[in-house]
Amino acid sequence: MRFRVFTEPQQGASYDDVLAVAQATERLGFDAFFRSDHYLAMGDGSGLPGPTDAWTTLAGLARETERIRLGTLVSSVTYRPPGILAIQIAQVDQMSGGRVELGLGTGWFEKEHLAYGIPFPPKRFGMLEEQLEIITGLWNTPIGESYSFDGEHYTLIESPALPKPTQARVPVIVGGGGARRTPALAARFATEFNLPFPEFADIAGKFAGVRAACQSIGRDPDSLVYSAALIAVGGATEVEFARRAAAIGREPAELRAHGLAGTASEIVDRLGALAADGVECVYLQIMDLSDLDHLEFLAAEVVPQLR
Incomplete structure (x- = not known):
């Protein structure tokens, strides 16, 4: 099982805060650093x-880390035109030496769209x-060839389709609970x-x-990786666990x-039960x-027992 650190910087974090967590992620042997x-x-x-912008942040981390994978869970299609997003990701992939992954979704948080003037189509x-x-x-x-696309939402005409990522194939993460369209x-x-x-039962x-x-x-x-993102709060003792739960405003039982x-x-x-259900990679929120x-x-007491 692979373990990735997943953060929510919009809740209150500077770039330096995020950098400290990303560098700890690398030092402690986790597989990747992801952010919302x-x-x-x-x-x-x-x-x-x-807030800090996700892809601006990842560009900085690309130059200040060496091993860990870097990505979003997930970028919203409402934020960036696809041509621009493809350029951004290719550039960050080059900056990282080929360590970028893209999680992409429909977006859901209408309030932030209203707050920053981002269109939020209903469909x-x-x-x-x-x-x-x-x-x-x-x-x-x-x-040397061009790319064109004529769709309902986007039209591209003879794009030079540049730049290219360093990786032959940037990993793409798609997720959600839908029963038909998402799978x-x-x-x-x-x-x-x-x-x-x-x-867990689902x-x-x-x-x-x-x-x-x-x-x-x-x-x-089997050509797909099957993963899950779950909040992680632990402690060596019940007192330490309860303290960490209180620090983020959550109840231990919940x-x-x-x-x-x-x-x-x-x-x-x-985690053992998750592995039995087919989870191969875990994003620790x-x-x-x-x-x-x-x-x-987590790195010392949990991860070594599942690898």
């Missing part, structure tokens, strides 16, 4: 010092499908299917739906019911970016 792509704090927090799934086709089409167009999209475009904060069935979607188009279901929570042995047991000791605990 949001511009507005959720809940009652102030969000100070304010966005078609935008997601076209963006996936355009972005991968631009990257896959041979050098079909993952089967067509993704290298990884992700379940964001699923109910995981095996959701993965089965994606496997069936792959088989329906002649794709090997965290245990829906996340990776409790003592090391509890978290290891939960870390909400308190100032608590680097928490990452130390």
Whole structure:
């Protein structure tokens, strides 16, 4: 099982805060550092010092880390035209030496769109499908040839389809709980299917739906990585766990019911059950970016038991 650190900087983090977590992620042996792509704090927090742009942040981290993978979980199709996003990702991939991954979704947080003047169409799934086709089409167009696309939402005319990423294929993550359209999209475009904060009882069935979607188009279901994102809050003792839960405004019982929570042995047991349901990669949602000791605990007491 692979372990990735997943952060929510819109809740209140500077670039330096994010950098400290990313460098700890690398030092402690985690597989990757991922961040949300949001511009507005959720809940009652102030969000100070304010949001950081996801791809600007990842560009900086590309130059200040050496090994870990870097990506978004997930970028919204409402934020950037697909041609521009393809350029941004290709450039950050070059800056990182080929370590970038793209998580892309429809977006959902209407309030942040209103706050920053970003259009929020009521129907966005078609935008997601076209963006996936355009972005991968631009990257896959041979050098010296052009790329054109005529869709309902986007039109590209004789694009030079440059620049190219360093990687021969940038991993693309598609996820969600939909029963039909999302699995079909993952089967067509993704290298990884992700379940964001699923109910534990639903995981095996959701993965089965994606496997069936792959088989329906002649794709090997095992060519996809199957992952889940879950909040992670742990401690060496019950007191330490409760302190960390309180620091992020969550109740211990609720965290245990829906996340990776409790003592090391509890978290290891939960991860073992996830592995049995087919989870190959786990995104550990870390909400308190100032608590680097928490990452130390997870890296030392949890991760080695699942690798």
